[in-house]
Amino acid sequence: MSATMTLRDLRWTDVDAVVALETSLFPDDAWTAASVWAELAARPRRSYVVVESSDGELAGYGGVDLGGEVADIMTMAVAPHAQGHGLGRRLLDELVARAVADHAAYLMLEVRADNGPARKLYDSTGFETISVRKRYYQPGDVDAIIMRLKLQEVGR
Numbered sequence: 001m002s003a004t005m006t007l008r009d010l011r012w013t014d015v016d017a018v019v020a021l022e023t024s025l026f027p028d029d030a031w032t033a034a035s036v037w038a039e040l041a042a043r044p045r046r047s048y049v050v051v052e053s054s055d056g057e058l059a060g061y062g063g064v065d066l067g068g069e070v071a072d073i074m075t076m077a078v079a080p081h082a083q084g085h086g087l088g089r090r091l092l093d094e095l096v097a098r099a100v101a102d103h104a105a106y107l108m109l110e111v112r113a114d115n116g117p118a119r120k121l122y123d124s125t126g127f128e129t130i131s132v133r134k135r136y137y138q139p140g141d142v143d144a145i146i147m148r149l150k151l152q153e154v155g156r
Contacts (some may be wrong), residue, residue, distance in 0.1 A: 005059060005087060006092055012040060017058040018050075025077050028139055039063060039074065044118035046074065047098050051087050055078075062091040062109070064098050073097035073109040076118075088121050099151060106148055110136075113143040122147050 010018070014037045031039075040048050043060040048063035062076035073095055078087045091119035099107045109127070111118050136144035 005051050005085075005090075006054075006056040007049055007051055010040065010050050010061060010063070012037075014050055014058060014061070015040075021058065021061065021077055021079055024080070029137065031075070033072075047095075048097060049091065049094050049098075051078070051082070051091060060087045060091055064095045064097050064102065066099065066102040069104060070106045070108060071102060071104035073107065076109075083086050083117070088118070089125075092121060092125060096149070096151070105151055107151060108146070108148050110144045110146050112137055113145050119145065125149065 007089075015033055019033050020030065023116050042065075045066055046063060047066060048061065050058055051060040053059055058079070060076075060078035064073040065074055073092075074085075076088070076095065078089055078091070089104035093107040097109060107127075109122065110133070111122060113132070127149045130144055130148050131146040133144040133146065135141040144148060
């Protein structure tokens with residue numbers, strides 16, 4: 001992994017790389033190219049960022065729906081080879097900042113109950129569990145944990 005990582009807005013030229021990461025990380029419910037294109041078309045309400053290495057490799061991505069008082073993290077992922085280096089935190093901090101800049105009071109997300117590293121990140125950032133959607137992720141009958149961050153309470 002390259003030592004230099006840059007955050008920047010998602011571009012149309014990133015669609016294939018995002019789909020490739022989606023497919024490797026979320027094989028059962030990966031976003032298609034059409035899904036990513038639809039997200040790009042939903043700007044400015046949807047805001048996406050990528051983490052790119054100095055050699056141009058996509059190491060992660062994330063997106064937020066800026067829907068007024070309540071913003072929603074749509075997706076967030078870090079490539080396996082880049083995990084454990086703080087990129088998830090950088091992505092999350094950027095998505096929080098974009099929600100704050102849009103004057104959201106809350107930031108919502110859902111995470112697989114079996115995704116320990118993501119849940120640890122969200123817990124450490126101040127997200128609280130507000131509900132569970134039983135057997136939401138299929139196949140596998142994995143619960144979805146619905147989490148909320150109160151932006152005004154964390155000094156953002």
